[in-house]
Amino acid sequence: MNAASNLRAKFSAKRGRLALEVELDSDSGTLALVGPNGSGKTSLLLALLGIVRVERGRIQVGEQVLVDTDMGIHVPLEARRLAYVPQDYALFPHLSVGQNVAFAMASSTMGRAPAAPTIHAALQRLGVAELADRYPQTLSGGEKQRVALARALSVNPRGLLLDEPLAALDVHTRRSVRSFLGEALGRLTIPTIIVTHDPADARVIASRIVVLEAGKITQQGSWAELTTRPASAFVEEFVSSAPTVSLATP
Amino acid sequence: MQRSVLVVLGALLAAFLALPVIALFATATFADLSNGLRHPLVWPALRLSLLTTSISTTTAVLLGTPLAWTLATARGRVFGLLETLFQVPIVVPPAVAGIALLLAFGRRGLITSALCPDGCSITFTTGAVVLAELFVSAPFFVQAATSAFRRVDSQLVLVAQTFGASPLRVFFRVAIPLALPGLVAGAAMSWARALGEFGATLMFAGNLEGRTQTLPLAIYTALEADLRAAQALSIGLVIVALALLLFVRATLRGSRAPWEAPP
Numbered sequence: 001m002n003a004a005s006n007l008r009a010k011f012s013a014k015r016g017r018l019a020l021e022v023e024l025d026s027d028s029g030t031l032a033l034v035g036p037n038g039s040g041k042t043s044l045l046l047a048l049l050g051i052v053r054v055e056r057g058r059i060q061v062g063e064q065v066l067v068d069t070d071m072g073i074h075v076p077l078e079a080r081r082l083a084y085v086p087q088d089y090a091l092f093p094h095l096s097v098g099q100n101v102a103f104a105m106a107s108s109t110m111g112r113a114p115a116a117p118t119i120h121a122a123l124q125r126l127g128v129a130e131l132a133d134r135y136p137q138t139l140s141g142g143e144k145q146r147v148a149l150a151r152a153l154s155v156n157p158r159g160l161l162l163d164e165p166l167a168a169l170d171v172h173t174r175r176s177v178r179s180f181l182g183e184a185l186g187r188l189t190i191p192t193i194i195v196t197h198d199p200a201d202a203r204v205i206a207s208r209i210v211v212l213e214a215g216k217i218t219q220q221g222s223w224a225e226l227t228t229r230p231a232s233a234f235v236e237e238f239v240s241s242a243p244t245v246s247l248a249t250p
Numbered sequence: 251m252q253r254s255v256l257v258v259l260g261a262l263l264a265a266f267l268a269l270p271v272i273a274l275f276a277t278a279t280f281a282d283l284s285n286g287l288r289h290p291l292v293w294p295a296l297r298l299s300l301l302t303t304s305i306s307t308t309t310a311v312l313l314g315t316p317l318a319w320t321l322a323t324a325r326g327r328v329f330g331l332l333e334t335l336f337q338v339p340i341v342v343p344p345a346v347a348g349i350a351l352l353l354a355f356g357r358r359g360l361i362t363s364a365l366c367p368d369g370c371s372i373t374f375t376t377g378a379v380v381l382a383e384l385f386v387s388a389p390f391f392v393q394a395a396t397s398a399f400r401r402v403d404s405q406l407v408l409v410a411q412t413f414g415a416s417p418l419r420v421f422f423r424v425a426i427p428l429a430l431p432g433l434v435a436g437a438a439m440s441w442a443r444a445l446g447e448f449g450a451t452l453m454f455a456g457n458l459e460g461r462t463q464t465l466p467l468a469i470y471t472a473l474e475a476d477l478r479a480a481q482a483l484s485i486g487l488v489i490v491a492l493a494l495l496l497f498v499r500a501t502l503r504g505s506r507a508p509w510e511a512p513p
Contacts (some may be wrong), residue, residue, distance in 0.1 A: 049412060077411045084412045090405040094427045103423065107415035155413050 007048075007159050007191035011057025011067065015043040020052075020215045026191040030182075032206030033195045036234055040215040041195045045161045048193075049084055050077040061158040061191065081108070083152035087164040089144045091136035091151070097123065098132035101151050108155035122154035123147070126184065141169040142177045149184060160185075160192040166201055178204055199238055211235050274488060278481050286482025294460045295468030295483070299445060302376065302464060306383035307441040310391045314440075315433065318395030319421055323407075333396065339389045347386055348453025355381060356454075378455035379462050383444035391440035398432020399425060431502055438498045442491055 010023040020040050024031070033041050046052040048059060050066070053074070059067040061082070066075045092100050101122050105114040123129040126146040136144060145165060152160060165181060166174050182205040185192050196202055202209050203223045210220040211234065219231035223239070230236035278286070286292075321333050339347060354360045355378070357371040372378050402425050410420050426433070448466040455462040457471060465487055472479040 049408075051408065077408075078414050078416065080412070081414065082412060084409060086405045086409065088405065090403065090409040092406060092410075092424065103410070103415075104413040107410060107413035107419060109414075111419065157412075 005062030005158065005190060007059075007061045007193070009048065009057070009059040011047065011054045011059060011069075013043070013047045013052050013054050013057075015040070015046070015052045018043055018215050020044060020047060022212070022215075022217055024210065024217075026193060026208070028189045028191055029207035030185045030188075030192040030194060030205055032202035032209045033193055033212060034197070034199075034202055034209060034238060035212035039212045041212055042163055043215075044212065045084070045163055045193065045195060048159075048161060049082055050075065050080055064158060081155070081158045083155065083157035083160045085145075085148045085152050085160070085162045085165060087167050089136075089148035089168070091139075091144060091148060093136055095135075096132065097128065097134050097136070097139075097147050100136070100147065101154050104151045104155050119154075123150050125153065126150040140173070142173050142180075145169075145177060145181070149181075153188075157190060159190050160188065162192070162194040164195055164197065166196070166198065174198075181205055199241055202238075211238070271488065274481065274484055278478060278485075282478045283482045283485065286476070286479040287486075289472060289476060289479035289482070291459065291463070291468045291472050291479065292483060295463050295465050296486070298376065298379070298460065298463065299465040302379045302383055303441055303444040305380050306387060306444045307391075307437060309380075309384055310388035310440050310444075311433075311437050314388055314391045315395055315426070316421075318392050319399050319425055321392070321396045322399035322402075336392055337389055339386050340393070344386060344447070344449025345453060347450040348382070351378075351382060351385060351450060351454040373454060374456045374458060374462060376455075376461055379451055379464060382450040382454045383447045386447050386450055387440040387444035390443050391436040394436025394439060395429070395433050398429035398436065401432070402428045434501045435498045438494050438501075442494050445487070445490065 005028060007024065007026040009025075011020075012022075013020045018038070018040050020043055022044060033044065035041050043052055047054055048066075054067045054069060056069050057067065058065070058069070064075075065071075065073055066080050066082075067073060091097075092103060095103055098119050101119050102114055105118065105122070106112060120129050120132070123132055126149050128143065128146045128150055131139065131143060131147060136147070139147065166178055169177055178201060185194070185205060194201065194205060196205075206223075208220065208222060209226055211218050211226070211232070213232060213234055219226060219235055226235055227239045230239060317336075321329055321336075342350075352359065352373065355362055355371075356373050357369065359371075362371060372381065406424055406428070407420055410424050415423070446466060447464070448470070451462065451464060452467060452470075457463050457467045459471075463471065465483060469480045469483045469487075472483060
C-alpha cells in the first residue's frame with residue numbers, strides 16, 4: 001500500500017457548454033463531490049482521468065504530476081493509475097469475477113498474469129473471494145460493488161474515483177452498502193473522491209464535502225461546516241434534506 | 251376482414267419468393283442432379299469458389315476488424331464521411347464495381363501504371379477474382395463489425411484503460427470478445443456476398459475455367475449447354491447459403507451464452 005498521499009488539482013476545462021474551473025485539495029480521506037445535475041461532477045472526474053482535456057492548470061497526486069499545462073505535461077489515461085468505478089460498476093461481462101481482477105492486475109503490469117493467491121487476496125480484502133468463479137450478471141448490486149472496488153484497488157492505484165456508487169442500488173440495500181463502503185474507504189490511504197446526489201452518502205462516507213455548481217466550487221468543508229454556514233441555496237437544501245434519524249455520525 | 255386483406259397481400263409476395271426456390275428443387279430428379287454434378291465445370295468451379303472466398307473473407311476480417319474498431323471509436327465528421335464512403339460498394343451495381351476495379355487495377359489502371367509502368371496486370375487471374383470479391387463483400391463485414399463495436403459499453407473500455415491496458419489489449423481482450431457475435435454474423439454475410447459475386451468478377455477477372463470461373467460463373471456458362479448442370483450447381487449454392495443463414499441465426503442466439511445466461 002502507498003504511504004498516505006494527497007490529490008491537488010487546480011485547473012480549467014471545457015466539456016460541451018460546461019466550463020469547469022476548480023481547485024481541489026484532497027488528503028487521504030474521502031471527499032464527496034456534490035452538486036445539482038449538470039454542474040460538472042462527472043466532467044471533473046473525467047478531467048482527473050484525462051478523458052476531458054485540461055485547458056490550463058495542474059493535477060498532482062502525491063509526488064506525481066499528472067497534468068501541468070505550463071510544462072506541457074499530460075500523462076495519458078493509461079499511465080495515471082487512478083482507479084475509476086462508474087455508476088454501473090463496469091464489470092467485464094465476459095469475464096468471471098476472478099478473471100475481472102486478473103485482467104486489471106495484468107493490465108497494470110504490462111500483461112503479466114497475476115498468481116492465483118494474489119487474485120484471491122485482492123478479492124479477500126473486500127470479502128468477496130468466494131465469488132471468484134461467478135459471472136457479474138449473477139451478482140447482486142452490493143456484491144457487484146464490492147467486486148468493482150476489489151478490482152479497482154487490486155492495481156494499487158494512486159487515487160480512487162467513484163461516480164454515484166450507490167445510485168444503482170435499491171433503497172433497502174443502499175444503507176448497508178453505504179456503511180460498508182464508508183468503512184472500506186476509511187481504511188484506504190489514498191485520496192478518494194466520491195460523486196453523489198445523496199446527502200446521506202456525503203455525511204456517512206466522506207470526511208470533506210466539495211460543492212460544485214455550474215462548473216465552479218461554491219463551498220467545501222465538513223458536514224458540520226456546511227450545515228452551520230451553507231454558502232448557497234443548493235447547499236442549504238442539500239444538508240437539510242438528509243434524514244437526521246438513524247444515521248450515526250461518522 | 252381488413253386483416254385478411256393484409257394477409258392475402260403478404261401471401262402474394264411470399265408465394266412469389268418461394269416459387270423459384272421450390273422450382274429449383276422440384277423440377278429435377280435425383281438422377282438429373284447426380285448427372286449434373288458430374289459436369290466437368292462443377293468441381294473446378296467449386297474448388298475455386300471455396301479458395302477465393304476463403305481468402306477474401308479472411309482478408310476482410312483481418313483488415314476490416316481494426317478498421318471497424320477505428321470507425322466505431324473515432325469521433326469527428328471525417329470518420330462519419332469515411333464510413334459512408336466504405337458503404338458505397340454495397341449500393342453500386344456489381345458492373346460498376348467491375349469498371350472501377352479495371353480502372354484501378356487493370357492493364358493501364360491507376361495503381362498498375364504507377365507500380366509497373368512496363369505493363370503488367372492482375373486482370374484475368376485468380377487474384378483478380380479475390381480482389382473483386384473483397385471489394386463487394388468487405389463493406390458488409392465492416393458495416394456489421396462497426397455496429398457491433400458501437401454496442402460495446404464505452405465505460406468498459408474506459409475502465410480497462412484506467413488499469414493501464416494498452417490500446418491493443420483493450421481491442422483484443424475487451425472489444426473483440428464483447429463484439430464477437432456481431433463479428434461472426436458480419437463475416438458470414440460477407441462470405442455469402444463473396445460466394446454469390448458475379449458481375450464484378452466477370453468484368454474484372456473474366457470467365458476462365460479453373461482460373462477465374464467461380465460457381466456463379468459456372469452456372470451461367472453451364473446454362474448455355476446444360477440446364478440440369480446449372481440447376482445442380484444452383485441447388486448446391488442454395489444449400490450452402492441456407493446453411494450459412496442457419497449458422498448466423500444460431501450464432502446470434504448463442505451470443506447470450508455463456509456469460510449472459512441467467513443465474
